[in-house]
Amino acid sequence: MGNKGMKWWTIVLSSWGIFVMGLFISTAVGQTVSHAGYFEPLVHVLQAVLLAFIVLPSLYWLLKKSNSRPFLVIGLPSVKRAFLRFITGAGLVAVLSGSGFAIAEWLGWIRITEFHFSMSLISIALLNVVVAFFYEAFPEELTFRRAVYSALSDRFGRIFALFLQPVVFALAPITVSGLHLITGFEAAPITRDYVILLVTFGIILQLLRLVTNSLWTSIGFHLTYLFNSRFIVLQREARFLTYDEIEPGTGELFIIFMMTLLMGIVILISVTIVRRLTIGRHNKEGFNHV
Numbered sequence: 001m002g003n004k005g006m007k008w009w010t011i012v013l014s015s016w017g018i019f020v021m022g023l024f025i026s027t028a029v030g031q032t033v034s035h036a037g038y039f040e041p042l043v044h045v046l047q048a049v050l051l052a053f054i055v056l057p058s059l060y061w062l063l064k065k066s067n068s069r070p071f072l073v074i075g076l077p078s079v080k081r082a083f084l085r086f087i088t089g090a091g092l093v094a095v096l097s098g099s100g101f102a103i104a105e106w107l108g109w110i111r112i113t114e115f116h117f118s119m120s121l122i123s124i125a126l127l128n129v130v131v132a133f134f135y136e137a138f139p140e141e142l143t144f145r146r147a148v149y150s151a152l153s154d155r156f157g158r159i160f161a162l163f164l165q166p167v168v169f170a171l172a173p174i175t176v177s178g179l180h181l182i183t184g185f186e187a188a189p190i191t192r193d194y195v196i197l198l199v200t201f202g203i204i205l206q207l208l209r210l211v212t213n214s215l216w217t218s219i220g221f222h223l224t225y226l227f228n229s230r231f232i233v234l235q236r237e238a239r240f241l242t243y244d245e246i247e248p249g250t251g252e253l254f255i256i257f258m259m260t261l262l263m264g265i266v267i268l269i270s271v272t273i274v275r276r277l278t279i280g281r282h283n284k285e286g287f288n289h290v
Contacts, residue, residue, distance in 0.1 A: 006066045011151035014062055016168055019143040022054035024176045026135070028185050041127060048135035055139040059147060066151075082216040089208055089220025093260060097228050100259030109247040109254065116240055124238050125231050129223065137222040144169045144202065145209045145218050158210070166202025170195050200261045201225075207268040211275075229256055 030047040034040065104110045148168050152161035173188065174195070180187040205218040232240050233251045245251060 008151040008155040011062065011066055012148050012168065015059060015143050015147035015151075016172065018058045018062070019055055019139060020172050020175050020179075022051045022058075022139070023172065024179050025054060026050040027176065027180070028183070031185050041124075044131045044135070045127075048131045051139060052134040055143065059139070059142050062147065066147075082214070085212055085214040085216040086220035088212060089217040089222070090224040091220075092208075092264060093221055093224040093228055096260045096264050097233065097255055099263075100255035103259070104250050104254055109250040110243045110245050112241055112243045114242040116242070121238055121240070125227065125240075128230065129227055132226045133219075133223055136226060137219050140169075141205065141209075141215055141219045141222060144172075145206050146215055149206055149209075162203065162206055162210070165206055166199040169202040170198040173198070197257065197261075200257070200265070204261055204264045204268065207265060207272070211268050211271055225260065228260070 026047040029050055030043050033046060034043045101110070101112070105112065144165055149161055149165045152164050152168075155161075156164065174190050177187040177190050205222060208218040208221055209215055211217075230236065231238060233255050235242065235251065243251070247254075
């Protein structure tokens with residue numbers, strides 16, 4: 001990516017700062033409206049609209065300053081290819097999480113007892129998906145897996161940037177939580193487990209973009225991961241299935257973290273290594289035939 005004279009740290013700080021301010025403003029307004037007694041789904045929609053309105057135009061301007069064709073780097077010119085990449089990311093979550101459920105039940109750690117389907121549940125889930133796309137998946141992927149990573153990789157190389165980007169990603173909610181404390185708003189709790197989850201999540205999302213060369217793969221994974229966690233694995237009031245845990249924490253730790261994230265990272269790193277070895281062998285054979 002040519003930065004057209006923009007320094008790498010300018011892009012990193014600008015894109016990170018845009019997202020942090022968008023998240024801070026949207027969550028602050030959301031808390032204010034929620035405390036006023038407004039309907040909770042309306043609060044979530046308002047937060048998504050605010051964050052998207054702040055972050056997306058600002059990032060588009062930043063990408064246009066650093067690249068002459070910002071839509072091309074996002075992958076928007078080819079709708080068909082973007083859709084296929086999106087489905088690939090979503091399908092990976094389904095396969096990994098489904099395997100986690102199957103293994104956990106086979107080992108006797110969980111026992112699925114009931115499935116839930118209703119129009120109200122489907123409506124809640126669909127609204128959550130739409131809100132999550134504009135509030136989380138699209139702006140986060142565009143900010144961190146695109147703008148931040150590209151600037152870091154230009155300066156430090158792809159491998160170092162792969163592990164530095166998740167740190168920058170994790171610093172965003174930590175900073176917003178600090179800003180909430182300073183300004184008197186309710187701050188989200190930041191725990192060690194949450195930070196580890198964010199860093200791991202950032203790594204697998206970046207690997208997806210690198211392996212498939214498309215931001216839409218990581219968006220598909222991101223959105224489906226959120227849906228799977230909120231409505232299938234975590235046993236919240238609105239859920240599509242109920243299961244008993246013989247081993248406490250199996251759903252959250254084994255299915256979400258170990259199978260979906262860690263196993264996904266292992267698979268993607270393996271694919272990257274095999275691809276590099278294959279390309280290297282083909283290049284060597286081609287050189288020998290010259």
